Structure formats: C-alpha cells, structure tokens
Amino acid sequence: xxxxxxxxxxxxxxxxxxxxxxxxxxxxxxxxxxxxxxxxxxxxxxxxxxxxxxxxxxxxxxxxxxxxxxxxxxxxxxxxxxxxxxxxxxxxxxxxxxxxxxxxxxxxxxxxxxxxxxxxxxxxxxxxxxxxxxxxxxxxxxxxxxxxxxxxxxxxxxxxxxxxxxxxxxxxxxxxxxxxxxxxxxxxxxxxxxxxxxxxxxxxxxxxxxxxxxxxxxxxxxxxxxxxxxxxxxxxxxxxxxxxxxxxxxxxxxxxxxxxxxxxxxxxxxxxxxxxxxxxxxxxxxxxxxxxxxxxxxxxxxxxxxxxxxxxxxxxxxxxxxxxxxx
Amino acid sequence: xxxxxxxxxxxxxxxxxxxxxxxxxxxxxxxxxxxxxxxxxxxxxxxxxxxxxxxxxxxxxxxxxxxxxxxxxxxxxxxxxxxxxxxxxxxxxxxxxxxxxxxxxxxxxxxxxxxxxxxxxxxxxxxxxxxxxxxxxxxxxxxxxxxxxxxxxxxxxxxxxxxxxxxxxxxxxxxxxxxxxxxxxxxxxxxxxxxxxxxxxxxxxxxxxxxxxxxxxxxxxxxxxxxxxxxxxxxxxxxxxxxxxxxxxxxxxxxxxxxxxxx
Numbered sequence: 121x122x123x124x125x126x127x128x129x130x131x132x133x134x135x136x137x138x139x140x141x142x143x144x145x146x147x148x149x150x151x152x153x154x155x156x157x158x159x160x161x162x163x164x165x166x167x168x169x170x171x172x173x174x175x176x177x178x179x180x181x182x183x184x185x186x187x188x189x190x191x192x193x194x195x196x197x198x199x200x201x202x203x204x205x206x207x208x209x210x211x212x213x214x215x216x217x218x219x220x221x222x223x224x225x226x227x228x229x230x231x232x233x234x235x236x237x238x239x240x241x242x243x244x245x246x247x248x249x250x251x252x253x254x255x256x257x258x259x260x261x262x263x264x265x266x267x268x269x270x271x272x273x274x275x276x277x278x279x280x281x282x283x284x285x286x287x288x289x290x291x292x293x294x295x296x297x298x299x300x301x302x303x304x305x306x307x308x309x310x311x312x313x314x315x316x317x318x319x320x321x322x323x324x325x326x327x328x329x330x331x332x333x334x335x336x337x338x339x340x341x342x343x344x345x346x347x348x349x350x351x352x353x354x355x356x357x358x359x360x361x362x363x364x365x366x367x368x369x370x371x372x373x374x375x376x377x378x379x380x381x382x383x384x385x386x387x388x389x390x391x392x393x394x395x396x397x398x399x400x401x402x403x404x405x406x407x408x409x410x411x412x413x414x415x416x417x418x419x420x421x422x423x424x425x426x427x428x429x430x431x432x433x434x435x436x437x438x439x440x441x442x443x444x445x446x447x
Numbered sequence: 448x449x450x451x452x453x454x455x456x457x458x459x460x461x462x463x464x465x466x467x468x469x470x471x472x473x474x475x476x477x478x479x480x481x482x483x484x485x486x487x488x489x490x491x492x493x494x495x496x497x498x499x500x501x502x503x504x505x506x507x508x509x510x511x512x513x514x515x516x517x518x519x520x521x522x523x524x525x526x527x528x529x530x531x532x533x534x535x536x537x538x539x540x541x542x543x544x545x546x547x548x549x550x551x552x553x554x555x556x557x558x559x560x561x562x563x564x565x566x567x568x569x570x571x572x573x574x575x576x577x578x579x580x581x582x583x584x585x586x587x588x589x590x591x592x593x594x595x596x597x598x599x600x601x602x603x604x605x606x607x608x609x610x611x612x613x614x615x616x617x618x619x620x621x622x623x624x625x626x627x628x629x630x631x632x633x634x635x636x637x638x639x640x641x642x643x644x645x646x647x648x649x650x651x652x653x654x655x656x657x658x659x660x661x662x663x664x665x666x667x668x669x670x671x672x673x674x675x676x677x678x679x680x681x682x683x684x685x686x687x688x689x690x691x692x693x694x695x696x697x698x699x700x701x702x703x704x705x706x707x708x709x710x
Contacts, residue, residue: 226544232670253679262674262675311613383706407685426695438700
C-alpha cells in the first residue's frame, strides 16, 4: 500500500480545518493508514503548526524554507516534488491554494489526479474508488483512479468529518535539507484585503440571499423590500456578483463573506458547496426555488417550491402586515 | 500578444435539469441545452480585451467532435480571430491529463505568449490548466480575476482567495492562467455575429497532425475513469411546505418568528 501524505494548509501559526479532514480522508483510503503531515513554511509560525499537529498525526514532516514563507504554489510544488517519495498518495484541500498546487504536482510526480473528492469508497491496492459531483452538484459520479504510480487527491473542504481518537505522540522529521533550489516565474507581491461594503452582511440576523433566479438587476428591489420589512439585508451568491448586480461585499461563500444569521432565506439559488461554505452558525435555512430538484433543498430546513419573483412580494406583504408596517 | 484560449461545450446547468440515463452510466444527453462553459467565455472576453489593448491575435481551441464547432464559432463571433478543433477517435475517454497532453501538442505547434482556460468545467475539476502548464514547464496561476500587461514580458495578476481578498503576483510570459468568472463582462453575441462566421473554415487536427501518441491519450492513457453516475443521496432534506401560497406564507411567518427572524 502506498504511503499517504497530507498537505497541511496553515496561516498565522494555526493549521487549517482541512488538516483534520485530510486525516479522516486518509482513514477512508486505508483504515490502518498512518498518514504523514507535510508542512511547508518558515519561522516560528511553521514550528507552531508542526507542534500543534503532534496529537493528530503520528509523523510530521517539517519543510522549512524562507522562499515559501508565503505559500506560492509554484514554489511549494517544487519543494514537494523533491521531498515526497514517488508513488505516494498525496491529499490536498480543494481550496484556492489546492486548486493552484495539485494539477501541476500530479504532472511533476507522474501521479494520477482526482480533484474535489467528497467521499472515498476504498482501494484494492492498485486503484482507488472515489465520489465526485458534477453539473453544479446535480449529479454524483463514481471515479476509479489508478494509483499504481501514486495519486494526488484534492479533498472538498467540509466533506470529511474529523475522527475522534486518542491523542498521538507525533514524531517530527525535518525534511528542509531535501527541498533543493526553488525558483519561480511567478512572484507573490501582496494580498489586497476586500473593501468593506455599504452593508455588513456578516452582522445581520436575517439575510434575504438571492441567486441566478433573481434574473435581472431591477429585481434585486424585490429582495430588498423583503429584507427591509424583516429588518435584515440582501446578500447573494456568485452569479449575481459576476453579473455586477450586487457588489462583491454582498457575496456569501468561500470566496466571499462568511455569515452567521439566525434565518437565511436562500432565494433562487442552486446551493453550490462554495456558497454553503460561507454560511456558519447553523441558521434556519429557508430555500425558495422553482426547481424542486435544486440541491439547495438537500441542506435547507424548509423549502418552498415557487418562483421567487412571484413569491417574495407576497411574503413581503404578509411580513409588513404582521409587523404593522404601512407603506 | 498571441493568445490561445481553451474552451469546452457543456450542458448548461442553469437551463437543464440533469437526469441519469436509463443505463445509469451517463447523464441523459437528449434534449440538453449546450453552451460554452461559463468561465471559458470570460477567458475569451479577457483575451479579446488584452489583444485589443496590447495587439495580437486570439485563437480558440476545443478538444471534441464536429458538434463542438458551434462553441468555437460563438467565440469567434465574440471576436476571437480563429478557431481550431482537435478531434480524433483516439481522444475519446481522455482524463484531465489526456486533454492537457493534446493541448500541449497544439501549443508547441504554434507560438503563444499566453494560454487561458476557464477555472473549471461543469463536468470537470479545475485540472487542465495547471496540468498543461506543468507539461509545458510554463508558470501557472488559477482563479485569476484581473490581468495587467507589464513591460518586459510579464503580467501582473490577481487571484481570488478567501473572503473576497485578492492575491497579487507577477508572472513571466509565456504562462497559463485559469480565469475566474466575474473578471469582466463578456460581450453579447447575436445571431448576426454568428452568421458572419458561419462559413469560416475551422482547421481540425488529430493525433498524427499533432504528433500525439494515441496510447498517451483517450481511454488508453487515462488513469482516471468515471465508472457511473448516480443521484446524490439526500440528507435529511428540507421539509417542503405544502398548501396554497397563502397557507405556505402563514407557515413560513410562524417558522421565522420561532427562529428569531421576525419579531
């Protein structure tokens, strides 16, 4: 059985949630596996992350190099190619970093690549059977992957529940000397922090969140009237921002804002995992969509099968009546 | 600047309800509405804008069959200068590396300064761009949401990272970038535009034209194979409110009151 490695994403000296999720995924490949945590970086932050992993990984490979103090995937890839033995299985999070790293890593290690995996059925030693989603989550697919010369598997964030186990006493192995020379034709300059918007959707009790089903910019007013009546705000999913109907600061999701309202009205949206990743704190989710098969109905608490353009104005009317708002 | 944009024709998920075929090993493809993969359309628009500002040509390419020519023509109607179809029976069943291997051969036949792909295909996994770059030994960046052409054979690029933040980098040409939706506003293509390019010849290349070993692509070369499709197992699932619209609204009002959304 190939050795399993988990690439640990981290920031500010703290390992990402994916660290525990990758350990859980490794156990699904091989229940007896002792995956190795691979941590790249530099300085005290790197040391702190490695130390924090000793209770959850039996072996931690520390890869210290000043050139990868910031995780530029082009440089991290070169380091991993030199450090990780051939024919291994390498798990990476399917995040903005993993998307940057994993495809090229699979080519340079001559490994198979499966991305955005959300379940693992198991392995017979030469192939691995996994589950992916296609077409915006409308259908799932079983995928068989030849792992005889190794595999890079990117794991969907949140798909694998961390397993509770007694704390390990992880061994630290310093692999920094094996990194070799790192040169990148892509150089990191800076991170530009998102501008605050006119409305802070992260601090609302109620969000009326609209997706593609709102159809056109003028219809945003329909959602705004409901939000006003409820004393909340309008947020949205990615297609609404792409169409420039609402500013980026209103977008909920992994590439937008993380929100934690009490009630979340998901209106005319499919409910992609990237969008759902931005909803925290277990709010009461109401899905309103005219397509009864929309994936959002799988995660919502209650659903209404209706066209939002007809339904929302009626709901607004009733909310105003209940609250005694006259317009 | 010579720019190559890799595009795909995919079922449009905003227009279709995807169902399984009766055999269960594929989706039901009859009556599907196909269109150009959405992020790819943004990539073509970006290429057209770069070429308009910095000079140069835009070539659109797809790996597929004659049916896929329609997306090449659509992108040519947008303003791409030419289209190329890569088609061969040996390409069928290619995994991500197979597609990247075919595209690599085309890139090496020409002289491209910049190769763009969409971030992800509806039925793909954000893989081909990064694989193509690694096969070519070109630098790569994914999730690109802004591009500025700099002097000296370089670009300044912005990547979309968490929380709406942007990671700024400088990247040397030639390079491969995968483009995120929202980077621009793709122009509208009317029927008239498509008619104007309807008779333009689109060259087609197969394994021998490209010098691709048939054993390295298609089913023969694929390490990753989809065995079957299935409908996702529903979780607990939402309780679907029943009744007339008025009754549904009354139930919803009570629920929102109980959950702290209305007081």
